[in-house]
Amino acid sequence: MTQLTPQEQAQATASRQRHLTLGIPAPVRDRRLPLTPEAAAIISEYGIEVRIQQGAGVFVNYPDNRYAAAGARLTDRTETLDCDIVVSVEAPSAEDAAHLRRGATLLTLEPQVDNAAALKALLERRICAISMRQIRDSEARHPFSDILGEIAGRAAVTMAATRLAEVDADTTVGKGILIGGIAGIVPCEAVIIGSGIAARAAASTALGLGATVRLFDDDTYGLRAAMDAAGGRLICSAMQPHVLQNAIAMADVIILTPTAMPYIISAASMSAAKRGVLVYDITDYDMCPLATMDTVDLADTERPHTRPHDTICFRNLSAVVPRTTAMALSNALISLLPDLVDTRGVNSIASLRNGIQRAVYTCMGHVTNADLAHSMSRQYIDIALLGRLS
Numbered sequence: 001m002t003q004l005t006p007q008e009q010a011q012a013t014a015s016r017q018r019h020l021t022l023g024i025p026a027p028v029r030d031r032r033l034p035l036t037p038e039a040a041a042i043i044s045e046y047g048i049e050v051r052i053q054q055g056a057g058v059f060v061n062y063p064d065n066r067y068a069a070a071g072a073r074l075t076d077r078t079e080t081l082d083c084d085i086v087v088s089v090e091a092p093s094a095e096d097a098a099h100l101r102r103g104a105t106l107l108t109l110e111p112q113v114d115n116a117a118a119l120k121a122l123l124e125r126r127i128c129a130i131s132m133r134q135i136r137d138s139e140a141r142h143p144f145s146d147i148l149g150e151i152a153g154r155a156a157v158t159m160a161a162t163r164l165a166e167v168d169a170d171t172t173v174g175k176g177i178l179i180g181g182i183a184g185i186v187p188c189e190a191v192i193i194g195s196g197i198a199a200r201a202a203a204s205t206a207l208g209l210g211a212t213v214r215l216f217d218d219d220t221y222g223l224r225a226a227m228d229a230a231g232g233r234l235i236c237s238a239m240q241p242h243v244l245q246n247a248i249a250m251a252d253v254i255i256l257t258p259t260a261m262p263y264i265i266s267a268a269s270m271s272a273a274k275r276g277v278l279v280y281d282i283t284d285y286d287m288c289p290l291a292t293m294d295t296v297d298l299a300d301t302e303r304p305h306t307r308p309h310d311t312i313c314f315r316n317l318s319a320v321v322p323r324t325t326a327m328a329l330s331n332a333l334i335s336l337l338p339d340l341v342d343t344r345g346v347n348s349i350a351s352l353r354n355g356i357q358r359a360v361y362t363c364m365g366h367v368t369n370a371d372l373a374h375s376m377s378r379q380y381i382d383i384a385l386l387g388r389l390s
Contacts, residue, residue, distance in 0.1 A: 020341060021049045023083030025096065026056035030299045031319045032089045032326065033060050034107075034132075039330030041070035046337060049073060053080045059301075060323045085340060087333065089299075092129075097121035105340065107132050107333075109144070111361035111369045119376050122362045129362040131369075132329075133284065135336065136355035143335065146197045147328045149282060152317035153201030153257065156280035157190070159320055160253045161209055163278055164188060175276065179252070180210020187211050191247045193239070193265075193289075194257030195222030198282050200229055202255045207233055214247050217259055245269045248277075256281045256289050265290050270311075279313045288313045357383050 081099040094117035111131035132144040181187035195217040249272040299319035361369035373380035
């Protein structure tokens, strides 16, 4: 008798979940995709029908037949949007939002929309929109944001090493040098702002290539942890203006990562920087901390990735390695599914744990993210209050 009980529960759960659908529309302006064929197969085993737009895997080098073999259903964009759960790396457009199933759950990277019309459509269709970057686990960590930061930190140094070795007289890209130097030649210097996961990933990669790495943050505990993790090979300092400006003047690579408090690197500090210094912004701030610098979004498929300027700030580094990013996002998504797929429904506020609730930015026709509400001149309602009223 005791052997049959878990079998009956598992069968009942599968029966309740089998009707659920999960849609993956192809990114329009982004190179990243949140689902691999392997992840599609695992999700299908939950009894969830996976729908993916034809050609969605082009930038991550996954052909349609890989998804089909994994049990996913290849279809058009409209059908992928008409699902119980829709996962996209991009902010929803007004057209896409209008095609979402009423009461569906939408997962996007950021708590953003294309415009006011897109937000209006989300509210009218009572979409439960969740920012993956803002989701927290039971230990208050951000699994999606942290893994993207780690990828971006490593990708920034890898990209910098490649660009330093190149020589292009027309665009002043590269110097024809190794980032780590050799015997008799000093290595390049990398300045990294921050001491979190992204900063440590960048520092570890740069040290592995032989660069001299200077880490700046006002969080002395974070600096101490980063120094210990690197075996004492990092040069760490608080963000004292004079010390930071001197470091920037010597830097070949500057990497900006999140800190507890947002920061701005002044134009005066950057005026002393070397010509052609490589700058990578992997913060999650709306604007690059180097506000006066031209930026290039590496995730954007509609803009060129190089321009003929001396200094450019590159953003969205995880898009440089979209297949690695797809695998990482898939791992995080699979871990999240049991919390989303609840017997009370995917759009039940009461069924969402607090770490997910706090990532919801629209729900039941209300804006539940204060920054989004302010930017769109909409009324904000706290998700906890909304949960008690529902």
